[in-house]
Amino acid sequence: MKAKLFPVVMIPLMVLVFSAWAVAGTVNEKPKLVLQITIDQMRGDFPMRYKDRLGEGGFRYLMEKGTHYINAHFQHADTETPIGHAALFTGTYPAYNGIVAGNWFDMDKGRIIYNCEDDRYPMIGKEPAKGKGRAPTNLLSSTIGDELVISNNGQSRIFSVSIKDRGAILPGGHTGKAFWYSKSDGSFVSSTYYYKEYPGWVKQWNAKKFADKYKDASWELLHDVSTYVFGKDDDRPFEVDMFGLGTTFPHPVKGDSKYFYASLIATPFGDELTADFAKTLIKAEKLGQGKHTDFMAISFSVTDYIGHVFGPSSLEAEDNVLRVDRLLADLFRFIDDQVGLDQTLIIVSADHGMCEAPEYMQSLGFEVGRLTSETIVKGTIKDGLKARLGVHGDVIRLFEYPYVYLNEEEIKKTKYSIAEIETAVAEEIIKIPGIIGAVTRTDLLKGSFAPTPVNMTILNNFHLKRSGHIHVIADQFWYFYYEMETTTKIAAIHCSPWTYDTYVPLFFAGYGIPARRISRPVTPYDIAATIATCLEIKPPSGSVGNPLVEVLKGK
Missing domain, CATH: 3.40.720.10 (Alkaline Phosphatase, subunit A)
Incomplete structure (x- = not known):
């Protein structure tokens, strides 16, 4: 039986880990x-x-x-x-x-x-x-x-x-x-x-x-x-x-x-x-x-x-x-x-x-603003889908930060695939001022996205059975509204x-x-x-x- 040898480059790393x-x-x-x-x-x-x-x-x-x-x-x-x-x-x-x-x-x-x-x-x-x-x-x-x-x-x-x-x-x-x-x-x-x-x-x-x-x-x-x-x-x-x-x-x-x-x-x-x-x-x-x-x-x-x-x-x-x-x-x-x-x-x-x-940030000269969840699934996006593909807005189920979830049953009633609807919705979302990214589930699964640092964080966030069809990213210093214990909108956010x-x-x-x-x-x-x-x-x-x-x- 031949002895198995570790590559030479591995030896310093192994010494470091085992020493630690x-x-x-x-x-x-x-x-x-x-x-x-x-x-x-x-x-x-x-x-x-x-x-x-x-x-x-x-x-x-x-x-x-x-x-x-x-x-x-x-x-x-x-x-x-x-x-x-x-x-x-x-x-x-x-x-x-x-x-x-x-x-x-x-x-x-x-x-x-x-x-x-x-x-x-x-x-x-x-x-x-x-x-x-x-x-x-x-x-x-x-x-x-x-x-x-x-x-x-x-x-x-x-x-x-x-x-x-x-x-x-x-x-x-x-x-x-x-x-x-x-x-x-x-x-x-x-x-x-x-x-x-x-x-x-x-x-x-x-x-x-x-x-x-x-x-x-x-x-x-x-x-x-x-x-x-x-x-x-x-x-x-x-x-x-x-x-x-x-x-x-x-x-x-x-x-x-x-x-x-x-x-x-x-x-x-x-x-x-x-x-x-x-x-x-x-x-x-x-x-x-x-x-x-x-x-x-x-x-x-x-x-x-x-x-x-x-x-x-x-x-x-x-x-x-x-x-x-x-x-x-x-x-x-x-x-x-x-x-x-x-x-x-x-x-x-x-x-x-x-x-x-x-x-x-506005007081410091930054041109930024606030976004609401409704912004992502509002009528203009649905109107854009209808104009582009002739499909109704029912193909969008909901937006739950940071994901757009599509209605796959409704999509089946159209002549388009889920991937095609994902792409169309993402392209409409990206038109919204303050939105810098909208990456689809299909692109994440296929690896067909630019491997930028931000996109890699989206991949690290993606779980096949829980993540939505589209991950939406706001631009720097822009704010997505969301509600806490009360219905009052709040001053600042992370996410x-x-x-x-x-x-x-x-x-x-x-x-x-x-x-x-x-x-x-x-x-x-x-x-x-x-x-x-x-x-x-x-x-x-x-x-x-x-x-x-x-x-x-x-x-």
């Missing part, structure tokens, strides 16, 4: 706890923008004591919250993990479904209701937490907490326990996928009604307004008065409002509640106290809501970053007391970045493949991680592969990331 793998176990073996924090909508430049104003122990700890990657970008086109959270923990694209949008049209069910929807698993203590069940069953890939559980037959424990259900469910994976905030009563809730009934400590925390302490509270500036970059711009016309919070400081939280519990998500108080619940969980479940590594995921959602309501370059967003900095410092002190920072592998990143409000939306911070700290700043391009998909190497387990099933050698060399 071997090094991972040299500092106190494996960490007792992996703490992966996601700060929803924390664009990559925000911590550096306000660096001189940061306190000790939060972002400054991550920058000065950890490894800071300053050039981390996602490589998928639709930079929404569920997509980013799924990518961070599966280490892969929407094309592989299946979370292609916030919502998508299910061909079999004939309706739009939510990314974490599963009616088989109603909320604990609630009657089943259509569209209200929650579970990670739409996630097609394993997460890094799942792989940890698989590696030791369930002896590691995985937990996930967020204000948003999707911010907790997707990071928790298939084997974790997830909790999220109820905007109706201020409690943290879960579904029957995870428990038949709530653990005692959850019941106790909810019974104390911690959210009620914020009734008639006021969100005020941490410092004198003159010290803020955006101190002179507290009231701009594009800012939104959501939940009665107003558009200028101080922002009153009205305790007698029917929106009281919901309003907390658009103030720093929402993150404070999340942190308190997470710390209670860590103590009650004794995470990091056993023989096997435990995993805790926390997603802080408030930065996202504030960015949407006031814009990312606003006084509110600036004050919030400073408050998140304090929140992290307090959390890290808690972790040091409970587990030890040297025994905890800490990862901090974000699910996406953020675009500026279009009106703000594009442009760098302001793909750019996120990426920090590794604790567990002997070296202090260094890395400028080479990396992706958040690399996180899961790096954790896997540190824990000496296999990466998630669809992983496309690479272990970050700068982190591993520090062991």
Whole structure:
């Protein structure tokens, strides 16, 4: 039998990978706890923008004591919250993990479904209701937490907490326990996928009604307004008065409002509640106290809501970053007391970045505007189809960002193929001011598209059974309207493949991680592969990331 020889070019790579793998176990073996924090909508430049104003122990700890990657970008086109959270923990694209949008049209069910929807698993203590069940069953890939559980037959424990259900469910994976905030009563809730009934400590925390302490509270500036970059711009016309919070400081939280519990998500108080619940969980479940590594995921959602309501370059967003900095410092002190920072592998990143409000960009001289979903399927496009092909607009089923879904049954009644209708619709859409791209499903399947960086992100976003027939891309700094918890239109949005939306911070700290700043391009998909190497387990099933050698060399 002939010996098989590796090509010479492979040898340096193999030495590097195996050396990194071997090094991972040299500092106190494996960490007792992996703490992966996601700060929803924390664009990559925000911590550096306000660096001189940061306190000790939060972002400054991550920058000065950890490894800071300053050039981390996602490589998928639709930079929404569920997509980013799924990518961070599966280490892969929407094309592989299946979370292609916030919502998508299910061909079999004939309706739009939510990314974490599963009616088989109603909320604990609630009657089943259509569209209200929650579970990670739409996630097609394993997460890094799942792989940890698989590696030791369930002896590691995985937990996930967020204000948003999707911010907790997707990071928790298939084997974790997830909790999220109820905007109706201020409690943290879960579904029957995870428990038949709530653990005692959850019941106790909810019974104390911690959210009620914020009734008639006021969100005020941490410092004198003159010290803020955006101190002179507290009231701009594009800012939104959501939940009665107003558009200028101080922002009153009205305790007698029917929106009281919901309003907390658009103030720093929402993150404070999340942190308190997470710390209670860590103590009650004794995470990091056993023989096997435990995993805790926390997603802080408030930065996202504030960015949407006031814009990312606003006084509110600036004050919030400073408050998140304090929140992290307090959390890290808690972790040091409970587990030890040297025994905890800490990862901090974000699910996406953020675009500026279009009106703000207009004030700087950019010719941009706002688009609505209706723009994509409005009468002019249907009129164009009729003029070109003689077909009625019924061939367009709906637009659910970022996809146009066609009605294949109606297309069969015409003399045209699905591919021909796709092309015609895409060519009509591209005529709309503010739209720069419309790539068809057929072109993606055949590979018959220009392999530009943006088009490759569209391919990474494409899943055969979930994506629509046409992926629509708005031009830079243009805005697609969409609705949040209310029908109020909002100030700013993300969801594009442009760098302001793909750019996120990426920090590794604790567990002997070296202090260094890395400028080479990396992706958040690399996180899961790096954790896997540190824990000496296999990466998630669809992983496309690479272990970050700068982190591993520090062991």
